[in-house]
Amino acid sequence: MNFNIIRTARAILNVTNLEESRRFYVNALGFVETESDDTHIYLRGLEEHVHHSLVLKKSDHPSVEVISYKVFSEEDLEALSVFFNKKGLKTKWLEPGVQHAIGRTLRVQDVSGLPVEFFAKMETVDRLLQRYDLYKGAKVQRIDHFNCAVTDVEKAYNFYIKELGFACSEYTTADDDKIWAAWLHRKPTVHDVAFMNGVGPRLHHIGFWLSDPMSVIHTCDVLASIGYGTSIERGPGRHGLSNAFFLYLRDPDGHRIELYNGDYLTSDPDFKPVRWDIDDPMRQTFWGHAAPDCWFNEASTVLDVNTGKVVDTSDPLLEKKKPSIII
Template structure:
């Protein structure tokens, strides 16, 4: 490949009420508010040296504008634009400076219709990693990954591996060896991007990194003491797949957030992807717990990069399984 993707680095999505979002993400989850205006809230994790990893935009309806990937340099943007154009996918350039803190941005739709964006420059800020006096709630450190429902995981997998240069750490397969779900990475931990079989494309969740399981336990306690018991959808628990300690939350608009820690280093080129059977009870929760129906069925729509309208969904190519069949 003639480009180099670093990692998933930001998500831009809608919320209907910025104050409610601030209370949830800043006061309860412990993200840092870098700045805000009447229609945006720019948030980052405690260890992040960049202006933001999450942009919440005030809007009438939920929807995800783009999953943002950082690349090494400006030339990578050109090379990526060429790739997506050659494939016949829509692309759109956003001038440097037209979005707060951002250099030039390339937006595209990927093979599943997911709106992606690529950028190489974002303003940097002070890291608060050692400002322990400012830690609160779940102590979010940084963005870790995004997870999407797509109708055809095999197709998405092939595109990300072969065209975008991702590697696979773990995957779930059906008994007849069809890929049900896949965990793909650029940075060397379990994933930047996961795909699961389901009507899509839809954003299933954003994964936010914390430094240890006790941050998640304390996060639950803080959420409950603030009246957010309804926001706790699943967990805490240990994933079989990825080995991470996790918690799934729904923000005040229903967007799903995963608090995540404790996967492993996947830097070695000869690391063999780990196969999980759909029927292994320890795959989704190592301790055997099942996910609730909402976790299986609900997700956030993506928005078209040109029109801003919700991206049309397609049915999944693999047969639907019960709620306990997904991570």
């Protein structure tokens, strides 16, 4: 590996109504609207010093255009391009100016069929961490992770760890030791991306970090008070996996957002991944309450980075004896 991937960085979600999306993300959840035009809304968290971590893009149909990672330098982008092309994975360059507020980007469909992007530079803005007078809604601080449904978790696991340099914090296996789900990271927390056994490739959710568990509780009160109570899909609760305090929401187009707080440090080189058995009921929710069926079965479709068309999905390779999505 001769490239340095830093962290989860941004996502582009295609949405059908920008004003409805603005009401949900800005008015209800408290994202900072950095900028907007007739077809885009650029959002960030209060802690973030870059132009955006979430783009809402006007479209006829909801989908995921790309999920993105920041790398250390332009040289890392070049190295990634050579690497992917050697693997037979077709890349696409977007030069500066093609996308707003972001530098040169490299896009590729990864081994699971997910649309992935890498970049080194983005315009910077004022960080609003201590502008407490601007805090509202969930008081979202920063983007944290992606969770993706794929048909072959072990294939994704091996590619991201052995080829891209990610590390594993926690994973779930069945009796045959086949990996059903895995949490992988580049920054020193539980995950930048998780892969789970399911119909894929699809994006299950984007996780955003909140400053404390009470912000999650406060979010529920805010959502209920302004008519978004039905947007709450699951939680609040605490995961066994990751130890995180969580709340899952569905936006007006059905995209799933997790509000997230309370995981732990994974930076030590001798850190050993935590194994969970798929039959352990505490892995999903530490307190034991079950998730709704829609949480297991529904996720956002993803687009092909070269054609812009929806990527076809397939059933998972591992037989589903029970719902296997974890976080």
